[in-house]
Amino acid sequence: MEKIAFRMQLKAGNIAEYKRRHDAIWPELADLLSDTGIRDYSIFLDEASGMLFAVLLRTENHRMDALPQHPIMQRWWAHMANLMETEVNSVAPLVVPLLPMFHLAPHLD
Template sequence: MGEIQCAFKMKLKPGMAEEYKRRHDAIWPELKKVISDSGVYDYSIFLDEETNILFAYQKLKPGNKADEQKNDPVVRKWWDMMADIMDVNPDNSPVSIPLKQMFHMD
């Protein structure tokens, strides 16, 4: 089995695009390590400026443990830091809505 593709959407609070970009430009090395070690690679996030919707796209290695990131203290600390500029759940995780793949071209 090859790579797995994953896409989801999240939402920024109004006026927070520059701050979101600033924080991600300074992403913590330890957070990048947690993400990579869980089997996620080729990770991009795009912004629809009209709606403040973030579109995230990841490739995951077979046997990845991406679902376990939520248990890592570094990830939880990041969520807490981001909670003031995004729509979040009660645990400060971003509200994340999976998207169904409708087309892929190699």
């Protein structure tokens, strides 16, 4: 498994709606993410800045590169575009990769 992290920016005043939409994530989107090799996906919010931090685990043979072209993913991004900063001329969220700096995985005895 590979762990990756990235950040996105929530527009001001949209915390509750962002949470509501993710709490009601479409089953077909959850299936698509799983089918492309995503095994664990979390998004955290820094309330002071509106910055979203995402961390996910994906399989070595993941197919995440195909997600931007998939109709379900495009529909989800369009659904979320009014809440987040997006790429120029696109509904895709503006995603900034984060560099790993430290990881501790203590052994459980």
